[in-house]
Amino acid sequence: MSKRCTCKFHLYTKTQMLGTVVLMESVCPSSFPLACKKVVTVSEKHDLWLTKRRNSTRLGDGNATKSCRKFSMISSGRFAMKRIKHGTVASVTVGSLDSNPNYKKIQGDGSVKDRVSYGGSNSTTFMKMNEGIGVLNFIRGKNFFITGATGFLAKVLVEKILRTVPDVGKIFLLIRAENKQAANERLKSEIINSDLFKCLRQIHGNSYEHFMLSKLVSVVGNVREPNLGLEADVADVIRKEANIIVNSAATTDFRERYDVAIDINTRGPYLLMSFAKKCKKLELLLHVSTAYANGLVLLGKGRVMEEPLRIRRGESMAGENCINHETPASPYPTLDVNGEIKMALDYVDRDFKNKGLTRKMKELGLERARKYGWQDGYTLTKAMGEMLIEENKGDIPVVIVRPSVVESTYREPFPGWIEETRMMDPLILSYGKGELKGFPYDPKVVLDIIPVDMVVNATLAAMTRHGMAGKGDVDIYHIATSVANPLLLEDLASFVHDHFISTPWIDFEGRPIHVQPGKTFSSMDEFSADIWGHVIQRNGSATRVAANGKLPQKIESVCRKLVEKAKYLADIYEPYTFYAGRFDNSNSQRLMESLSEEEKKMFGFDVKSIDWKDYIANVHIPGLRNHVMKGKGLMPKD
Known part of the structure; x- marks a missing residue:
């Protein structure tokens, strides 16, 4: 059997x-x-x-x-x-x-x-x-050049293409590595041998690896380097053969060094655009950005439209695509993109010997982002990357997809696949382990999350529609849920609680951790005090050892670390957990409606079909615990 x-x-x-x-x-x-x-x-x-x-x-x-x-x-x-x-x-x-x-x-x-x-x-x-837009016919035979190839989104994109259109042409994958051998090793270990591709493995059986290697071509390079760090002969091949370029290279760390984030998220798209202009058969460049590149949209209020971010007279500002009648004027100063790049790189040149440079550059990224109206260095540098694409695209047709918070697969190739903790996942895991009793957030705020397979389907539909049109415009798609199918933070908290009630985290001694409904806190002081009290309560027997009434050193150390961790998470997530903006997705809805009924079955991304309770409690968190935590905290199987 x-x-x-x-x-x-x-x-x-x-x-x-x-x-x-x-x-x-x-x-x-x-x-x-x-x-x-x-x-x-x-x-x-x-x-x-x-x-x-x-x-x-x-x-x-x-x-x-x-x-x-x-x-x-x-x-x-x-x-x-x-x-x-x-x-x-x-x-x-x-x-x-x-x-x-x-x-x-x-x-x-x-x-x-x-x-x-x-x-x-x-x-x-x-x-x-209905003929639809012809996704299959468009992709068939096309040669792709994909950056950020070993990243979460890019791998799901590659899997979908190979599973649905096996007669696609070559897929050149830009991989950071010392040499070709190292790149091939990463290709095998991080893509071909990934659990994500198990359905393709079942389809092709013993010929699976041969099929994969016949389609996927690893190329050594780096978007931070001129000519993308490609060897001359490799660059020539890609320039002659590439039909579609997909830029998914990015650092998504909210607290990345500012210079590193600028190099990858801002200068990277500019360097890729320079390379794309030399590609002889190029039909389209698709850039993966983020919906939060729009910034804090005038204190986080209003509806954010699907419009390009542009450099006007060398400057730009956060929230300019927001429809907001209550706050017509931006409270933020204008941003000089080129000046910002120069400032960050000069800062590194000046202090490169400083041992505290990494910490300083992380602080600088957050400081500059908050000054100009973005959540963090990640969203600011992604926004500047979009601006440089718009300014330097020339006649190249460009599509920018802006997904919101990308999380695990909803249906394809199987539900719940995720590779590493994403935005909300550290909070979910900390809550399930009993480390967090609650968090500072506005219960009525919408957290805009989107399953990665829907992002991939929308990406393929968008590239088809505009690749066939061949116009030298910039087309924007928000792949988001906050308008069409909003998920309130209070509902998210309830769904997470439901999951850990039905499937509790098992501690090191084999005992289930019982969680209570999460609390909401209106201030960091209130939040910190609750954490201290919680840790002391959990370790109450140890506190009685101290005759002078002070906490034993070990317990105090545990308390301090947990408080610091919680404060760190709260500071990072505050711009998102109190963010009241909504991302308009009219372009994406029209794109979805243009698909034929058969295309909707294969490449559909109707966000209204997401059952949030089922997705969070029965798909996403089980996927997180199985694929990221590798079963840690689950009841051992008999």
Whole structure:
């Protein structure tokens, strides 16, 4: 008996007769152990005749169709077969898929299967499909050049492309490494061997590594260096072959050294744009920014529009894309982007021998950001990067996608995959471990988070739409939820609490840690006092050892460290946990609506479909505990 296949994957197999493509979305039950094996066989042949006439379809001996929960055939031309469940033709109720589960109650468990109705016919039927924007046709055969290739978002993007469009061209991956051998080692260890790609491994079986190496090309380089640090011959190849450039290189550390953040997030896009202008076949440059690059938007109030950030007369300011009738004038001084870059780099040249330089540069980043109206050095340097792209793009078509807080996968390639702690995750884990009883935040503030697979789908749709248009404009897309499907911080706290009540963190002695509903604090003093009291209470027996009434040194040290950690987190997150701005996503909604129904199934990113309670409690936190914490704190399995 083979192991149960628990992942969802897509498989495409062309037919020579009808020009159709098969899409397999499978969660194979253990009662049909041959399903995955048959799928791999089909994938490897790539020339299997799926039909002998239009009115009947059979895959292999029929078992693979029967063994999979969902099966779709979609046409690369004018017709498409509807979904099949256990051999029957499915009729998809699209309206129910577009409903918002956070505002409208859905029967069942709220999963997609409860929102799909199935017909009873055993014969295959075809339906006329909306042509959509042609995502598959656009990506097919294209050569990509991707920076930040070993990062969280880029890896999910690469996985999606290879799984849905296996006949894509080459994907050149810019990897920081000492030499080609080291780059190849990173390619294997961080991408090919990553759990993220297990669905592709199941599809291709023994030929998986050969397939991956036939598509992925590691190139040694660094966006901080002229010509991206590429060797001359490698640079020539990419300039001749690249059709699409995706810039996802970034440092996302809120407290990064200011000079480092400027080098990667600001100068990096400028250097990449200079390289892109020499690419002979380039159709589009897509830059991954952040919705928070808009800044504090006039004290965090208003609706932030999908508009470019521009340098006007050599200067710019935070919040200029915000619609806010209450606060018409910005309280922040204007920003001289080029002057800011020079200042940071001169600072390093002047004090490079100073042992405290790293700390000073981190403090400088936060100081400059707060002065000019951004949350931190990360958002400020990302904003300046956008400004330099806008100023230097020339005739190159540019798309800028601005995701909000990117978190674990919602559905693809399987729910809950995440590689490292993201923005809200340290707080979630600290709460689950019993280290935090609460946090300073406004319960009515919306935290704008977005699953990474939705970001990837929106990215592919945006590059298709504007790559085919070929216009030398800058198009902006907020991939965000705060307008269409807002998640209040008080609801987030409730969902996190629900998870740790049902699946508590297990301490080193095997005891479950029982958490109480999180408190909210209006000041740092109140927050700090509560932490001190909590630690003393947990270690009450030890405090009685001190005859003079003072805390024992060990307990005091523990208290101090926890307070410092909590204060550090509170200071970092304050601009986000009290941020009242909302990110308009009208462009993204129109882009979503332009997709055909089949494209929506494959590349959909309807944020209204996110059930926040299910995602936070049953998808994201379990993914965090399994993939990042590697099962630490979970009850050992028998």
